[in-house]
Amino acid sequence: MGVFSLRPLLREDIPALVEIDSISNDPCWTLENFKRELELSHSLSRVALWESVPVGFGIAWKVAEETQILEIAVLPQHRRKGIATQILSELSKESVKSGCKKMVLEVQKDNSMALKFYEQQGLKIVGTRKNFYTSSQSKQNIDALLMECDLPLP
Numbered sequence: 001m002g003v004f005s006l007r008p009l010l011r012e013d014i015p016a017l018v019e020i021d022s023i024s025n026d027p028c029w030t031l032e033n034f035k036r037e038l039e040l041s042h043s044l045s046r047v048a049l050w051e052s053v054p055v056g057f058g059i060a061w062k063v064a065e066e067t068q069i070l071e072i073a074v075l076p077q078h079r080r081k082g083i084a085t086q087i088l089s090e091l092s093k094e095s096v097k098s099g100c101k102k103m104v105l106e107v108q109k110d111n112s113m114a115l116k117f118y119e120q121q122g123l124k125i126v127g128t129r130k131n132f133y134t135s136s137q138s139k140q141n142i143d144a145l146l147m148e149c150d151l152p153l154p
């Protein structure tokens with residue numbers, strides 16, 4: 001049985017997180033993107049470690065009284081172990097401490113696993129953003145579903 005823990009993003013995690021993102025649905029996080037998060041005072045992050053090795057991450061922004069989830073990704077071999085649930089829960093708790101009242105996010109319309117995950121966490125679809133994403137592989141435009149829920153999470 002491995003030992004699993006969570007902590008905020010550190011500079012040394014970044015290459016591993018780029019790797020984790022690169023095998024997720026639609027890779028978009030570069031070294032520079034992660035480095036920028038370290039500088040932003042409104043950025044919240046959690047890295048999931050399994051036996052001290054990063055296996056997942058979550059990044060959110062606190063904007064006014066909203067927590068915007070930018071990305072959560074877990075390595076395929078560590079999925080369905082509750083890791084993303086723990087990441088979302090910690091991001092939620094930390095943002096509530098700094099006054100956030102609502103969680104919002106966009107998810108690709110065709111990303112059924114992420115939709116199921118967020119619905120299971122209590123988020124509801126409240127709208128669509130047409131052509132919000134451009135697939136890095138097919139270059140096609142993909143609609144986003146806008147999801148939200150009140151904080152704290154149910």
Ligand SMILES: CC(C)(COP(=O)(O)OP(=O)(O)OC[C@H]1O[C@@H](n2cnc3c(N)ncnc32)[C@H](O)[C@@H]1OP(=O)(O)O)[C@@H](O)C(=O)NCCC(=O)NCCS
Nearest residue numbers: 024071072073074079080081082083084085113114116117
């Ligand atoms: C979505 C993702 C982050 C979920 O991570 P995870 O650590 O496997 O999620 P959890 O184990 O915490 O799942 C909690 C619950 O969500 C639901 N769920 C998660 N993945 C699911 C899937 N593939 N199919 C159906 N339900 C799913 C289930 O109800 C699950 O509970 P259960 O395992 O007891 O049935 C992961 O699949 C992933 O990294 N996907 C690629 C990146 C991505 O698309 N990120 C979202 C865009 S921001």
